[in-house]
Amino acid sequence: MLDQQRHPADRPIDRTHLARQTQGDAGLQREVLQLFLAQAASARGELANADAKARRHLAHCLVGSARAVGAFALADGAAELEAAPHSGALVDRLVSLIEEVQAFASELLAS
Template sequence: MKDLDSAAFGKPGGETCEPSKARPIDLVHLSRQTLGDRALEQEVLGMFVVQLAAARENLAAANEADRRMIAHTLKGTARGLGAFKLGDCAAAIEDTPENEALIARLSKAIDEVHDFVAAINR
């Protein structure tokens, strides 16, 4: 299995990372989704970071219906990549799009994912 060669596991210090759904991205889940292809992991994470920036920008000004749509899209993408905390927050926004506290929590989760991706790609 190529789990140790993928994502942060292939970077200095990454070998000490344990699979965890508490991390911004569960790297073992991501590796399974990309069949251990490190280049594909980097490409997918890069696209995800771009998607997150657009979502953050659009959520603030969006009406409730648009927030639901944005949250639904983020939920699926995040969970597919192993960003479970972010995906769960997006699911909550999908249910209650008027909840500003959830929007703030999602913004924090986006920052965490962004910082995590930047750290594993250095």
């Protein structure tokens, strides 16, 4: 079971924010998370081989959707890459953030 005592900022997804966004509808939360995970997985797969223009676009798309689900660290990482799409280090950081969110969301969806 997930540690409910941790501050939301300590988690890859702020569950309180996600609940507010979905008006507390657990089914809708699952659906929104699944859609976000599909988008994040697609972006993750494309980032490494994308040129700067494509990286900027992928990052831009992730910023909004990550904020919508409460994945604020991922949104911040995507915003950084959007501003500096030539940075391999920022690509690596964003991939790591995506993996962290994927693992956390998988736990949420399994519970």
